[in-house]
Amino acid sequence: MSAKKRVLIAKLGLDGHDRGAKIVARALKEAGMEVIYTGLRNTAEEVVRTAVQEDVDLIGVSILSGAHKTLVKKLFENMEAENNRTIPVVVGGIIPKDDYNYLKKLGVTKIFGSGSSIKEILNYVEELR
């Protein structure tokens, strides 16, 4: 039996818009992956610890609050502190194009802004590793 892909989908920070995260989680499940879904209002610390305990291959965070720069920075700080294996991070939600570079410099491997198609996301995740 080959290794199953495990993905963590989480809402980071305080916004309550989880439709997008839920749809992505469902799509990944239906593509045959194991999706750990932690729902609304997770701190960066919680996301990293969950990712470690669940041994996921990818962390997907959804942010629609506009606080993505601060939150994603915290996420990577926590990851460095707790973990010596770097887990790829993708960000989805409402992210202005101007901020893409900043997030990528932090270590985000891919950003799926509004208008991204499910197919695009699936292709990306399936090709990981």
Next chain:
Amino acid sequence: MSEQINELFQQSQNEFIAAVRDGREQEIARSISLLEDKSPLSREIMKQLYQNFNKPYIIGITGPAGSGKSSLLNLMLKEWLKEPELKIAVIAVDPTSQRSGGAFLGDRIRMKDINNDQRIFIRSMASRGKMGGVNSAVYDTAVIMAAAGYEMIVIETVGVGQTEIDVVSLADTTLVVTVPEAGDEIQIFKSELMEVGDIFILNKDDLPRAAKMEVLLKSNFSLIETEKLNRKNEYESKGSWQSVLLKTSVLNNHGIKDLVKAVENHYNYLRNNNILEQNKKLQLKKHLLNLLQSEILEKIILEFDQEDKLDKYLRDILSGEASPYQLIEEFIDKNLTIQVDL
């Protein structure tokens, strides 16, 4: 050269095992994944972890989907954490979709109050294969967690099928959660859940039908107790424990302290009567049988389910040349010969 590689491998493996025993979450998590993926590395890891095998105290919690198992567990964990230094691990099993092979693992959402505590380790697990393999994966995950210093392990499963009931049978204390809208008397009669519980929980007792359900459960209860007395041997592991029914409401945070107390009572009962020790052997026996069963099934089905071969079988049956029984018998005779010395 290969000797050197072997040595290097051995060394990093020893470091890895030491990290697991030291309770490092990353290595614990990794060894669980290797186990789930049936990696050959996992065999080596498990071999070492079994060498000084600490049996943890295992609590099983089961019940229908949406009955509040994870939410109850969240509140119970909060109580248990008041015990200083107690380390608790949770294995939350959710079903794998047979169609896509994927799984939506969402139990952690309900455990937000405690998931930041350093003494808690939560692992979500999908049931994966069709062949009952989840039971052995759950048991070995418990072995890994125990080696990492977790003294109490909670296994949570949705109590719908045989597999889930079997998972629970690996537990020392079994909690069965039900809710007022779980159905009428007939549903209770049908449910095998009623036979496996040490502690029954009527959750959501804030709902209007709660009192009626309580009466139904209690009347069904006495029958089970009589049954247990009649078939004492089969219930050996349960001993003379009198099952209890408790009412809880997560919404009102009601009944949780009583529930925690009931679990403690059951634990003390098991310990004082030496049943924990007996359970160790019984659970290991179940684990061995589960392992054997899933390994054999996997091998046999792999052999059977080869496209051209299977296609010929199907054509033979459809054309009336052979019956399913005949083909299966032939297949087994050809592929599965066990020498039995009498």
